[in-house]
Amino acid sequence: MPSRFRTIRRVGTPRRARLAIAALLCAACSGDPSSESPGNLDARLAPGYAAITADDLMAHTRALADDSLEGRAPASAGEDKTVRYLEAQFRAMGLVGGMPDGAFVQHVTLVRAVPHPEASFHIGSRVLPLSHPADYLIRSRREQPLIAVDADLLFVGYGVDAPEYGWDDYKNVDVKGKVLVMLINDPAVADPRDSTKLDSTMFKGSAMTYYGRWTYKYEIAAAKGAAGAIIIHETGPAGYPFSALDNLAREAFDIKSADGGARHSQIEAWLTQPKAEELLQAAGKDFAVLKAAARRKDFVPVPLGAKARVRLQQDLATVQSRNVVALLPGADAARRDEYVVYSAHWDHMGRDTTLAGDQIFNGALDNASGVAQLLALAKGFTALSARPPRSIMFAAVTAEEKGLLGAKYFAANPPVPLTKMLANINMDGNNQWGRTSDVTVIGLGNSTLDDVLADVLRPAGRTRSPDAEPEKGFFYRSDHFEFAKQGVPALFTDAGTQYIGKDAAFGQQQRDEYTTRDYHRPSDEIKPNWDLSGAVEDTRVLLAVGYRVATDATWPTWKPGTEFKAKRDSMLAR
Template sequence: MPVSASFAAPAVPPVDEALLRETIRTLSSDAFEGREPGTAAEPKTLDAIIARFKAAGLKPGNKGPEGKPSWLQDVPTATITGGNRSPLVITGDALTLSFKPSSEFVAGSYRITPHSEVKDSELVFVGYGISAPELGWNDYAGIDMKGKTAVILVNDPDYAMATEEGLFRGRRMTYYGRWTYKFEEAARQGATAALIVHDTFPSAYGWQVVESSWSGAQHFVQSANNGADQTVANGWVQKSVAEAILKAAGKDLAALTAAAGQKGFKPVALGLKASLSFDNTIEKANSHNVIGILPGKSRPNEFVLYSAHWDHLGHCKPDATGDGICNGAIDNATGIAALVAMAKMNRAAGPAARSQVFLAVTLEESGLLGSEYYAQNPVFPLAKTVGGVNIDALYTGGSVKDVTVTGGDKSELTAILRKAEGAMGLAEAPEEGPEKGFYYRSDHFSFAKRGVPMLDLKRGTDLIVGGKAAGQAITNDYENLHYHQPSDEYQESWDVSGMKQDVTLFYRIGRELANGTTWPNWHPGDEFRAIRDKSLAEAAGK
């Protein structure tokens, strides 16, 4: 349905600055030890969030044992740490190549199993590993991948463009360019294994990032089948390794890459086989999401969603002063404080037509696991979830003139956002680094990939007092000196007027959704449009 042309703009309740500050101050204090899930800090954190949700007027959003109201949703997780890793061995006619783990390739498994082994699996070059029916693109056309290993290019076909005009939005990365999608699609195609070719420019990070990320523990949501529907192994190879493998197959990586960038590309069997193995140490644990709700007065079975993650890193590497607690004041005590403040504002404004869900998720820092689990096991049906806003890290500093939309204009939510911006006198600034795919790296993505339109907004840098130079200085200071460091601590001297502006913007968007009748969809051609169309059709048919 099209978004309403008019923007309801009743009086907006004020943001309670004292509540905002108190929530951030409390959750980021040393008493909460950095809010690491699964530690003694978790129950204390959950109790603090629940107390503030209650005080703001929310009701428990879940049901516990015997159907009793509950604030919590269990999030069962598995942590897999690989070890005893073999080389990657490539064989062919009178040919054997061997590549060292860590320095030349990395691999892990999404399967919860003590041992992972790929033996003599046929290698197939599948270009960018994309199946996008809405774009008429299928890199797996005409091949049965059962038992085979996919060799996949990173990013998507038009990443090198200077503009966003390409089939895959040009320079802006789409979901199809994310490495997580490529492994998921290889599994859907029935592949035994998947190997992504690392290249620094389209990856947007060097090999050292891949190596360090895949050498330690990997965190997953537990599934009923222990990941049996996933590939046996997922991994990355250095570009030079891929070049050597393709040369042994009589192929050229550069030539195949050029071919893979054209519609109609067909997968290329390489006539080589891959073998690798590793052991897995498995630990299972349980964390919790916190769910509160303001029931709607006339359409209570339609839901607007606000999300923010409560977790942070806990104890970390001490700084020069000996402080070893990563308190996570900005990241993301500010997000939880915004949820609490918005709940109070909505309570003051009275019941909206639709229900509003306030979701504080766990394990964002471990790979969006809390939001992923909720999206897999929604308390409120995703087909009945209208859309929403995710809140992650609100910076300090004064009010601004502009807002940045992570991911750009992807859905009809943008129209509602722009009406709210207009009511607040805000401009829209272009996103920095669209090629880095930031839209796919925070909790809203867990809902978006299942069809629910979600906004992820960042305050711009053009401050009303001080302009862009002052705004950029605040951003640089946090990202370079405090992000994931013990110094991310609450300060009484903070100017939170910009945070209050953020909360007001989120409130206006959510309130319009909650009082409206429209069901925003993704724009035609967006990677999430098809699944939203399907869910809306199914919901309408019930």
């Protein structure tokens, strides 16, 4: 391992152990043994901190992002190798299987659909052909080998029905059997005081709600009986290019269901903005005008005078995938059946044999690095001289890239009661760019876990930062969201923004470069300039947060006004 990836020295001899632990206690949050007194931190965690190293994080990331795993696609040979690796690592640490029968594996039955679509728009006698996947991406979650749709197109603005916000894009219009065309994200309402700005009083202001996620938009279309829904992709508001969606449609997955997917609409699609503008122009409409109208509460659906014709052939297969679940039983018999659950998704996008050159989506950052943190945390907890009173569960889940499916299955079929899960702490990509004085919290203010994090950070003078781009809805885009939907308080952190020794723009520049160059691309590989010193510090912080939750008398709670609070309160009141 190159020395630049190391943040600490290994303990050389037993007589030096105490001095090394003192240094580690400081380095755990400040990274500088000379700048922090060990007395400011909980000495019980010192062995756990010492066990979390840059060398281990790099080694696990390298192993999981290796070409031999072929991109860790669910239900592939790469999955087999990944699961074997994870189980072997957990076993070597002395953990036990986290399933009720003591197994390390939770089987997840999925349906895989490889689409072969043909689609076009028809405006009167004019035919507007569509090229897949350049112009559109499409999938069906119905378990049918052939999906045929010939339906009127109806523009429904943002496709949101949110009575608590006094917002209804449907206005009682019957949308049954139609294909709905929708804008991305939440309604972007113009501020009445300044039409060039957005009204911060609407919904959650600048922060996206679940109404802005594409998953909600497809759900509401199905609930209202639509034949399908098409979301117009805009790269800026989405936070990722159109090509990043390819994994959802190139090989679509869903959890096997008793109804064969009948509860879903026939088609779920994405359309590029240029092709959407071409469609609207052909229909005598203007994209900018329709978008402006959709920002008003009095918006009503607009028939486009056009039809969508789709013939979607699907190669269907029922496949088995796996969540890997390990457990460190709590030390207190009275509290052993209460759990802190750490999670990270092991899957990525597999291999695309149609590509020239590199065909393997290694997913080094997304999310081999997060699983490396999960394994490092497991090692950290097992290194403690005294286990926490509550149990610690480690869940490496499948099919996040296919729609959070592994976490969804885990939360719907939990190995322990949800009422006994105190918290979920999720990792999806670690910090590979160096040390920061802060930690970003995605969804800051949602739960009291944020306060625990603040307490852990405070002795080293580190702080919490809110998501710099809350309008992009990152809180709804990783596995913790499936825990949150079930009422379990969840913490999802990201790299901070204030990089030590770097200018203020450094962090955002790195993120932008990664999103443009590497996100969901074969180039997401370990880079020579990775500096995992910040990842080590942040992983130790997450160990301390989980330890405190597993030790404190007070359970974490959702804060008032959070959409998940009512479910949690109701669950615990039973």
